Amino acid sequence: MMFAARRPSRMRTALVALATAWLAGSSAHAQELSGTLRKIHDNGVVLLGVREASIPFSYFDGHGTVGYSQTIALAIVDQIKKTLGLSELKVREVAVTSSNRIPMLQNSQIDLECGSTTHTHERESEAAFSDSFFQYAVRMIVHRSSGISDFPDLAGKAVVTTAGTSDERLLRELNVDKHLNMRIASVRDHSDAFAALKEDRAVAFVMDEPIVYGFKATDPHPDDFVVTGTPLGYEVYACMFRKGDAPMRELVNGVIERMQTSGDAERLYNVWFTQPIPPHGINLNFPLSAAMRALFAHPNDRALD
Structure with a gap:
């Protein structure tokens, strides 16, 4: 006995067409991306x-x-x-x-x-x-008791900043231009730099103003530190x-x-x-x-x- 092939319903046909169109559109969208x-x-x-x-x-x-x-x-x-x-x-x-x-x-x-x-x-x-x-401005954070208020006060002293930053470049340019003879240490990250300041391995940490304010605010003894210095520059x-x-x-x-x-x-x-x-x-x-x-x-x- 022969049976006629079942014809797909209109709904099934519409769904297949919709899926095909979506896949084609998705593929075309992906090809357009770069x-x-x-x-x-x-x-x-x-x-x-x-x-x-x-x-x-x-x-x-x-x-x-x-x-x-x-x-x-x-x-x-x-x-x-x-x-x-x-x-x-x-x-x-x-x-x-x-x-x-x-x-x-x-x-x-x-x-x-x-x-x-x-x-x-x-x-x-x-x-x-x-x-x-x-x-922001580029400034420095120091111990309040250090007596340091501006960058000329850093002459001949150990100063820390973060390696690979624009602040490092500005600080080294200042050192050469003003003949300050600072001993500049560039460390891996901001937390390492602030640790160097806290442990008196440096008298100042030069960095973006909001970063040093962040370390000051989150330190257990924030009043021990002050953010100071005429800005070395303004950056974004x-x-x-x-x-x-x-x-x-x-x-x-x-x-x-x-x-x-x-x-x-x-x-x-x-x-x-x-x-x-x-x-x-x-x-x-x-x-x-x-x-x-x-x-x-x-x-x-x-x-x-």
């Missing part, structure tokens, strides 16, 4: 460079990575997930230091870094930078990603610009700089400056050096 976004789409993972002790920007609080710029980074990751249409996107945090963050970016060991990286003209030959999310922090990646630049800047012009960035700033922060509930008491307010009103990616 650079970092293509890499993230294909792997389902974003490699996020994080700092361990850049308080209050990106640091480990005993449970995970937190901070002002870490929050910005996670907002960017969320936008990447939405842009790529992914139901899930794994975030793999990779600890970086001032010395290795650029090589790790160039070697694709990280895809994005929003910590406390200064955007300088020199670094533009090695990496791409987003719109700035923080503007930005997120960092690989050069020549226009789609990534557009996405990252879009997130930062929306945060800044909507008021979200100022609210985020207040959380991390004017209120108690983890893990010890210390308040940095570092109000928003006029320069920062102007930056939020007019987002830009200009280096200040």
Whole structure:
């Protein structure tokens, strides 16, 4: 007995057509992607460079990575997930230091870094930078009892800074230009530098003003230290990603610009700089400056050096 082949229902036909169209569209979308976004789409993972002790920007609080710029980074990751249409996107945090963050970016060991990286003209030959999310002065932290108030007071003395930073370059230039004969030590990370100051292996720790305020505020004896010195210069922090990646630049800047012009960035700033922060509930008491307010009103990616 012969049976006629069952004809597919209209609903089944429609579902097959819809699935085929979706797959075709998804494939076409993937083919249109390039650079970092293509890499993230294909792997389902974003490699996020994080700092361990850049308080209050990106640091480990005993449970995970937190901070002002870490929050910005996670907002960017969320936008990447939405842009790529992914139901899930794994975030793999990779600890970086001032010395290795650029090589790790160039070697694709990280895809994005929003910590406390200064955007300088020199670094533009090695990496791409987003719109700035923080503007600051370069100063120093010293023991209150040291009698040191400005950089000429450091002549002939041991001074510490963090290796691979723009601050190290500024400090060494000052040493040569002003013939100060400082004994400059460059250490692995900010926490190592502050430890050198606390243990009297150096009389001053020269670094970005908000970083040294962070160490002062979180020390068990904050009144033992003072942040001082005529600024060596003014600089900006930005997120960092690989050069020549226009789609990534557009996405990252879009997130930062929306945060800044909507008021979200100022609210985020207040959380991390004017209120108690983890893990010890210390308040940095570092109000928003006029320069920062102007930056939020007019987002830009200009280096200040």
